[in-house]
Amino acid sequence: MESTTVTLTVPGNDLMSDLVGESDVLLRRVEGAFPGSEIHVRGNRITIDGQHAATVRRVFDEVVALLQSGLHVDERTLDRAIDMVKADERPSEVLTTEILRSARGRPVRPRSVGQKRYVEAMTDGIITFAIGPAGTGKSWLAVAMAVRALQAGQVDRIVLTRPLVEAGERVGFLPGDLMAKVDPYLRPLYDALFDMVEAESAQRLLDRGMVEVAPLAFMRGRTLNNSFIILDEAQNTTPEQMKMFLTRVGFGSRVVVTGDISQVDVPDGRSGL
Incomplete structure (x- = not known):
């Protein structure tokens, strides 16, 4: 599997702050879930390098959708989102369903x-x-x-x-x-x-x-x-x-x-x- 590079632009500083977490804890958690991946942030742009770059991009897209829906994303929620993306599911459709x-x-x-x-x-x-x-x-x-x-x-x-x-x-x-x-x-x-x-x-x-x-x-x-x-x-x-x-x-x-x-x-x- 060849290494690729993908980029993602996050709309808004507040959204970016929630996406990466305090002291980048969520960012590093995503990186740790996909060995060999490197994630770099500059301003509102995220650059992802590695064999799993496309999947990592999907994780970030889904978490952005969760945040935009008003859901608070902590480490446990992020872990669920990562597992769902790996299983080819859509966390933004699952975790936003309110009973x-x-x-x-x-x-x-x-x-x-x-x-x-x-x-x-x-x-x-x-x-x-x-x-x-x-x-x-x-x-x-x-x-x-x-x-x-x-x-x-x-x-x-x-x-x-x-x-x-x-x-x-x-x-x-x-x-x-x-x-x-x-x-x-x-x-x-x-x-x-x-x-x-x-x-x-x-x-x-x-x-x-x-x-x-x-x-x-x-x-x-x-x-x-x-x-x-x-x-x-x-x-x-x-x-x-x-x-x-x-x-x-x-x-x-x-x-x-x-x-x-x-x-x-x-x-x-x-x-x-």
């Missing part, structure tokens, strides 16, 4: 190509399955999409549910009434909800029944119309529970099923997911 504003006013966005496709699947599909390891944003993005659908009037309520798996303690021997016993198992769903909606607003939605958080067993015998339904930790359902859940879906409803098939805790190991 909603969180309770703290921060934009909730997909952070990878996979998350962008997940959001698109939830937007276009009636039933979406998301299978992946913990920490990949499956439940968090699903709750964000549910809140957006409720705020837009696309659904009348949100239903968040999980199978109740006893890990080490028998639920019947735990202190408190039924809801006190199962509340710790459902707490991650509450946490995701309160990330998206201010505490007072979330509590009003819960009190009015517009958001329901309940164990999967509570879904039996019901038909859920005009609802955004999320089944979390679905790897811990039995095949019978999964069939029961999917047959609860009524008219105008959307369903997201999330789980990690590497963490199955059902007693006989037979997962409904």
Whole structure:
């Protein structure tokens, strides 16, 4: 692969400053991601030498587009952008997709190509399955999409549910009434909800029944119309529970099923997911 030289002119001093980062930290990070590349800056012009010059130019073009969209680009965001460009993806199309504003006013966005496709699947599909390891944003993005659908009037309520798996303690021997016993198992769903909606607003939605958080067993015998339904930790359902859940879906409803098939805790190991 022959060495080439390409140039890029950045519009505006402020944009150039954000592009290279404080003490050129972002510039050097791009250089380090493409061994053998040399990047030189003079005024608003960037010159790139090396075998990967064209790809580095694409990285800078994409980061400029991100900055022009109002997105703050730090080292983590830059790393994501570099990975996407190497995979022939467009960071400016992925990282600027805003689902909603969180309770703290921060934009909730997909952070990878996979998350962008997940959001698109939830937007276009009636039933979406998301299978992946913990920490990949499956439940968090699903709750964000549910809140957006409720705020837009696309659904009348949100239903968040999980199978109740006893890990080490028998639920019947735990202190408190039924809801006190199962509340710790459902707490991650509450946490995701309160990330998206201010505490007072979330509590009003819960009190009015517009958001329901309940164990999967509570879904039996019901038909859920005009609802955004999320089944979390679905790897811990039995095949019978999964069939029961999917047959609860009524008219105008959307369903997201999330789980990690590497963490199955059902007693006989037979997962409904």
